[in-house]
Amino acid sequence: xxxxxWLAAAIAIAFLVLIxxxxxxxxxxxxNLDLLTKGPAVTFLSTAKVGLANxxxxxxxxxxxxxxxxxxxxxxxxxxxxxxxxxxxxxxVSLALDVLxxxxxxxxxxxxxxxxxxxxxxxxxxxxxxLACLMLPLVARSTxxxxxxxxxxxxxxxxxxxxxxxxxxxxxxxxxTIGGIVTGTVLAVARVAGETAPLLFTSSIVGTxxxxxxxxxxxxxxxxxxxxxxxxxxxDHARAWAAALVLILFILFASLGGRWLATRSRTRMLxx
Amino acid sequence: xxxTIEPTVRVETTRRQPMPPRERLEAIFQVDGLDAIYSxxxxxxGVSMEIYKNLVTAIIGPSGCGKSTYIRCxxxxxxxxxxxxxxxxIHYHGxxxxxxxxxxxxxxxxxxxxxxxxxxxxxSIQDNVAWGLKVLGMKDNLDERVERALTRAALWDEVKxxxxxxxxxxxxxxxxxxxxxxxxxxxxxxxxxDEPASALDPIATQAIEQLMHDLKSEYTFVIVTHNMQQAxxxxxxxxxxxISQGEEGSRWGELIExxxxxxxxxxxxDKKTEDYVTGRFG
Numbered sequence: 001x002x003x004x005x006w007l008a009a010a011i012a013i014a015f016l017v018l019i020x021x022x023x024x025x026x027x028x029x030x031x032n033l034d035l036l037t038k039g040p041a042v043t044f045l046s047t048a049k050v051g052l053a054n055x056x057x058x059x060x061x062x063x064x065x066x067x068x069x070x071x072x073x074x075x076x077x078x079x080x081x082x083x084x085x086x087x088x089x090x091x092x093v094s095l096a097l098d099v100l101x102x103x104x105x106x107x108x109x110x111x112x113x114x115x116x117x118x119x120x121x122x123x124x125x126x127x128x129x130x131l132a133c134l135m136l137p138l139v140a141r142s143t144x145x146x147x148x149x150x151x152x153x154x155x156x157x158x159x160x161x162x163x164x165x166x167x168x169x170x171x172x173x174x175x176x177t178i179g180g181i182v183t184g185t186v187l188a189v190a191r192v193a194g195e196t197a198p199l200l201f202t203s204s205i206v207g208t209x210x211x212x213x214x215x216x217x218x219x220x221x222x223x224x225x226x227x228x229x230x231x232x233x234x235x236d237h238a239r240a241w242a243a244a245l246v247l248i249l250f251i252l253f254a255s256l257g258g259r260w261l262a263t264r265s266r267t268r269m270l271x272x
Numbered sequence: 273x274x275x276t277i278e279p280t281v282r283v284e285t286t287r288r289q290p291m292p293p294r295e296r297l298e299a300i301f302q303v304d305g306l307d308a309i310y311s312x313x314x315x316x317x318g319v320s321m322e323i324y325k326n327l328v329t330a331i332i333g334p335s336g337c338g339k340s341t342y343i344r345c346x347x348x349x350x351x352x353x354x355x356x357x358x359x360x361x362i363h364y365h366g367x368x369x370x371x372x373x374x375x376x377x378x379x380x381x382x383x384x385x386x387x388x389x390x391x392x393x394x395x396s397i398q399d400n401v402a403w404g405l406k407v408l409g410m411k412d413n414l415d416e417r418v419e420r421a422l423t424r425a426a427l428w429d430e431v432k433x434x435x436x437x438x439x440x441x442x443x444x445x446x447x448x449x450x451x452x453x454x455x456x457x458x459x460x461x462x463x464x465x466d467e468p469a470s471a472l473d474p475i476a477t478q479a480i481e482q483l484m485h486d487l488k489s490e491y492t493f494v495i496v497t498h499n500m501q502q503a504x505x506x507x508x509x510x511x512x513x514x515i516s517q518g519e520e521g522s523r524w525g526e527l528i529e530x531x532x533x534x535x536x537x538x539x540x541x542d543k544k545t546e547d548y549v550t551g552r553f554g
Contacts, residue, residue, distance in 0.1 A: 162379075
């Protein structure tokens with residue numbers, strides 16, 4: 001039994017290693033500073049198909065805005081459900097969050113397409129909103145989990161002093177959960193940063209210009225990978241692999257950074 | 273039964289001043305017909321008693337007699353428990369604090385609480401005391417207030433050199449005294465203590481009993497304890513709760529006897545009290 005479990009764990013890790021290794025092998029040759037800092041060549045006939053700066057800038061903007069939208073709402077939802085809502089509402093909304101979490105990304109994409117893109121055109125903002133819809137249940141659920149771990153005695157301590165519940169929640173309960181919220185957010189970012197389907201509908205018809213303006217459609221790494229992989233030019237395929245490698249590395253470092261932040265906030269909280 | 277009672281508990285009369293006659297005492301709480309119910313199950317039934325100002329009142333009784341439930345009625349702490357309801361009234365300085373029109377936050381502002389397990393905030397020692405003061409707007413002479421509260425809780429000398437250290441680095445007894453400092457820093461009128469020494473060693477217990485004794489001229493203490501010696505040592509008045517059984521196996525806690533501590537421990541009027549304080553039951 002233990003051997004089987006060990007084997008399963010080994011298989012899981014083997015897949016990860018295999019994916020990272022194959023992406024690294026195919027993408028490393030094209031991975032250079034130009035890829036990150038320069039935009040794609042302007043003319044079709046140009047041989048110098050330099051970089052994907054537009055995609056990296058776009059992903060940073062789209063994901064950043066998605067965090068800005070999903071994080072406060074997700075935390076507030078979790079705080080309401082865990083600290084204030086009666087059990088019936090908590091169960092109902094938790095179920096709704098789980099269902100939202102299970103909605104396929106492409107359905108979210110169509111939804112946002114109908115909501116914002118029709119009549120207004122694509123934009124980075126619409127893409128952000130689609131990703132935020134995907135992030136919201138993840139952030140809310142992970143925040144709820146860490147809130148549930150905060151001992152009730154701390155809430156009672158605050159209330160017993162005659163301090164309003166919202167103040168106790170804000171100053172005593174929530175700080176306990178920062179590590180968990182950061183971890184949950186990083187995992188949510190890692191999950192949505194690679195989402196392609198919602199962005200195809202909302203932010204994919206783009207030029208080669210590097211833009212930071214979310215009111216226009218922005219290129220993004222996953223959409224760039226998708227488009228490059230459909231190109232007849234083998235050089236484009238190599239750049240798709242390189243972009244994939246960057247995406248994987250970004251997610252890897254985001255996860256490690258999130259964990260580091262989580263540990264740091266926890267030790268600081270305990271030593272203070 | 274007319275056997276003489278041999279008290280297993282010695283009442284220390286030397287430390288305690290003689291009680292003034294009851295009619296001269298000022299009632300701070302007037303409890304009338306209080307029932308406490310968890311989701312249809314009655315935990316405490318029909319309690320009526322007065323709690324007097326500037327005395328230490330102990331609530332004793334066997335496990336499961338609703339002592340903790342009862343003391344948490346005094347500051348509406350049971351409001352947090354889903355499905356909890358209570359009937360009857362608790363008048364605090366003449367005002368019924370059980371009403372739905374009463375803000376429980378305001379009640380708790382005047383009636384502080386120390387819990388069974390030490391529950392310091394995961395903050396520094398200083399901030400544990402200062403945070404409540406800051407939030408409640410008592411920001412003048414903050415350091416002085418913190419020092420005074422810690423001194424009164426008999427903790428100052430042990431922590432004055434490391435006020436910025438985490439409260440979680442303190443021992444259990446120190447943490448509990450910190451919780452007491454935190455509770456009295458905000459200057460409540462009444463301090464409720466729900467088995468404050470149950471998780472503490474005898475020395476820390478003694479420190480807490482001593483500070484109750486020292487502070488009762490300024491505060492009113494209500495303490496739940498299942499340690500009879502402790503009740504005998506610290507309390508002026510003692511209420512004995514016991515478990516009653518009805519038909520169909522229902523059980524609830526009930527107030528059996530409430531009197532001066534000496535009387536409860538030396539000449540109780542109820543047989544159940546006598547059995548309990550002599551150690552024949554519970």
